[in-house]
Amino acid sequence: MIMTLANAVSQNGFKHLLNGAKPNYPLQGKPTAKFEYLSPDIVDLILGQMGFQVNYMKPFGTGIEMDRDLHLVARLVDVERAETLRAAVSN
Numbered sequence: 001m002i003m004t005l006a007n008a009v010s011q012n013g014f015k016h017l018l019n020g021a022k023p024n025y026p027l028q029g030k031p032t033a034k035f036e037y038l039s040p041d042i043v044d045l046i047l048g049q050m051g052f053q054v055n056y057m058k059p060f061g062t063g064i065e066m067d068r069d070l071h072l073v074a075r076l077v078d079v080e081r082a083e084t085l086r087a088a089v090s091n
Contacts, residue, residue, distance in 0.1 A: 001073070
């Protein structure tokens with residue numbers, strides 16, 4: 001799985017989050033172009049619990065602490081865990 005996610009804990013991501021608060025706050029609950037932010041810790045925890053191994057890409061060379069976005073490739077390494085979760089949400 002290849003994903004790009006908004007990084008709330010980077011300097012640029014946090015700045016973007018704050019800059020978007022004023023124009024987006026009145027639009028809560030409506031479709032907008034606002035970002036939904038995550039952090040590397042949340043991504044690692046959630047995808048890890050789903051059976052994925054996460055590798056972060058650094059396409060712009062600045063790193064997770066600076067980039068506004070998280071670029072990652074997640075590879076399913078624990079099929080049994082994924083199947084167990086699928087069974088749990090399918091019932």
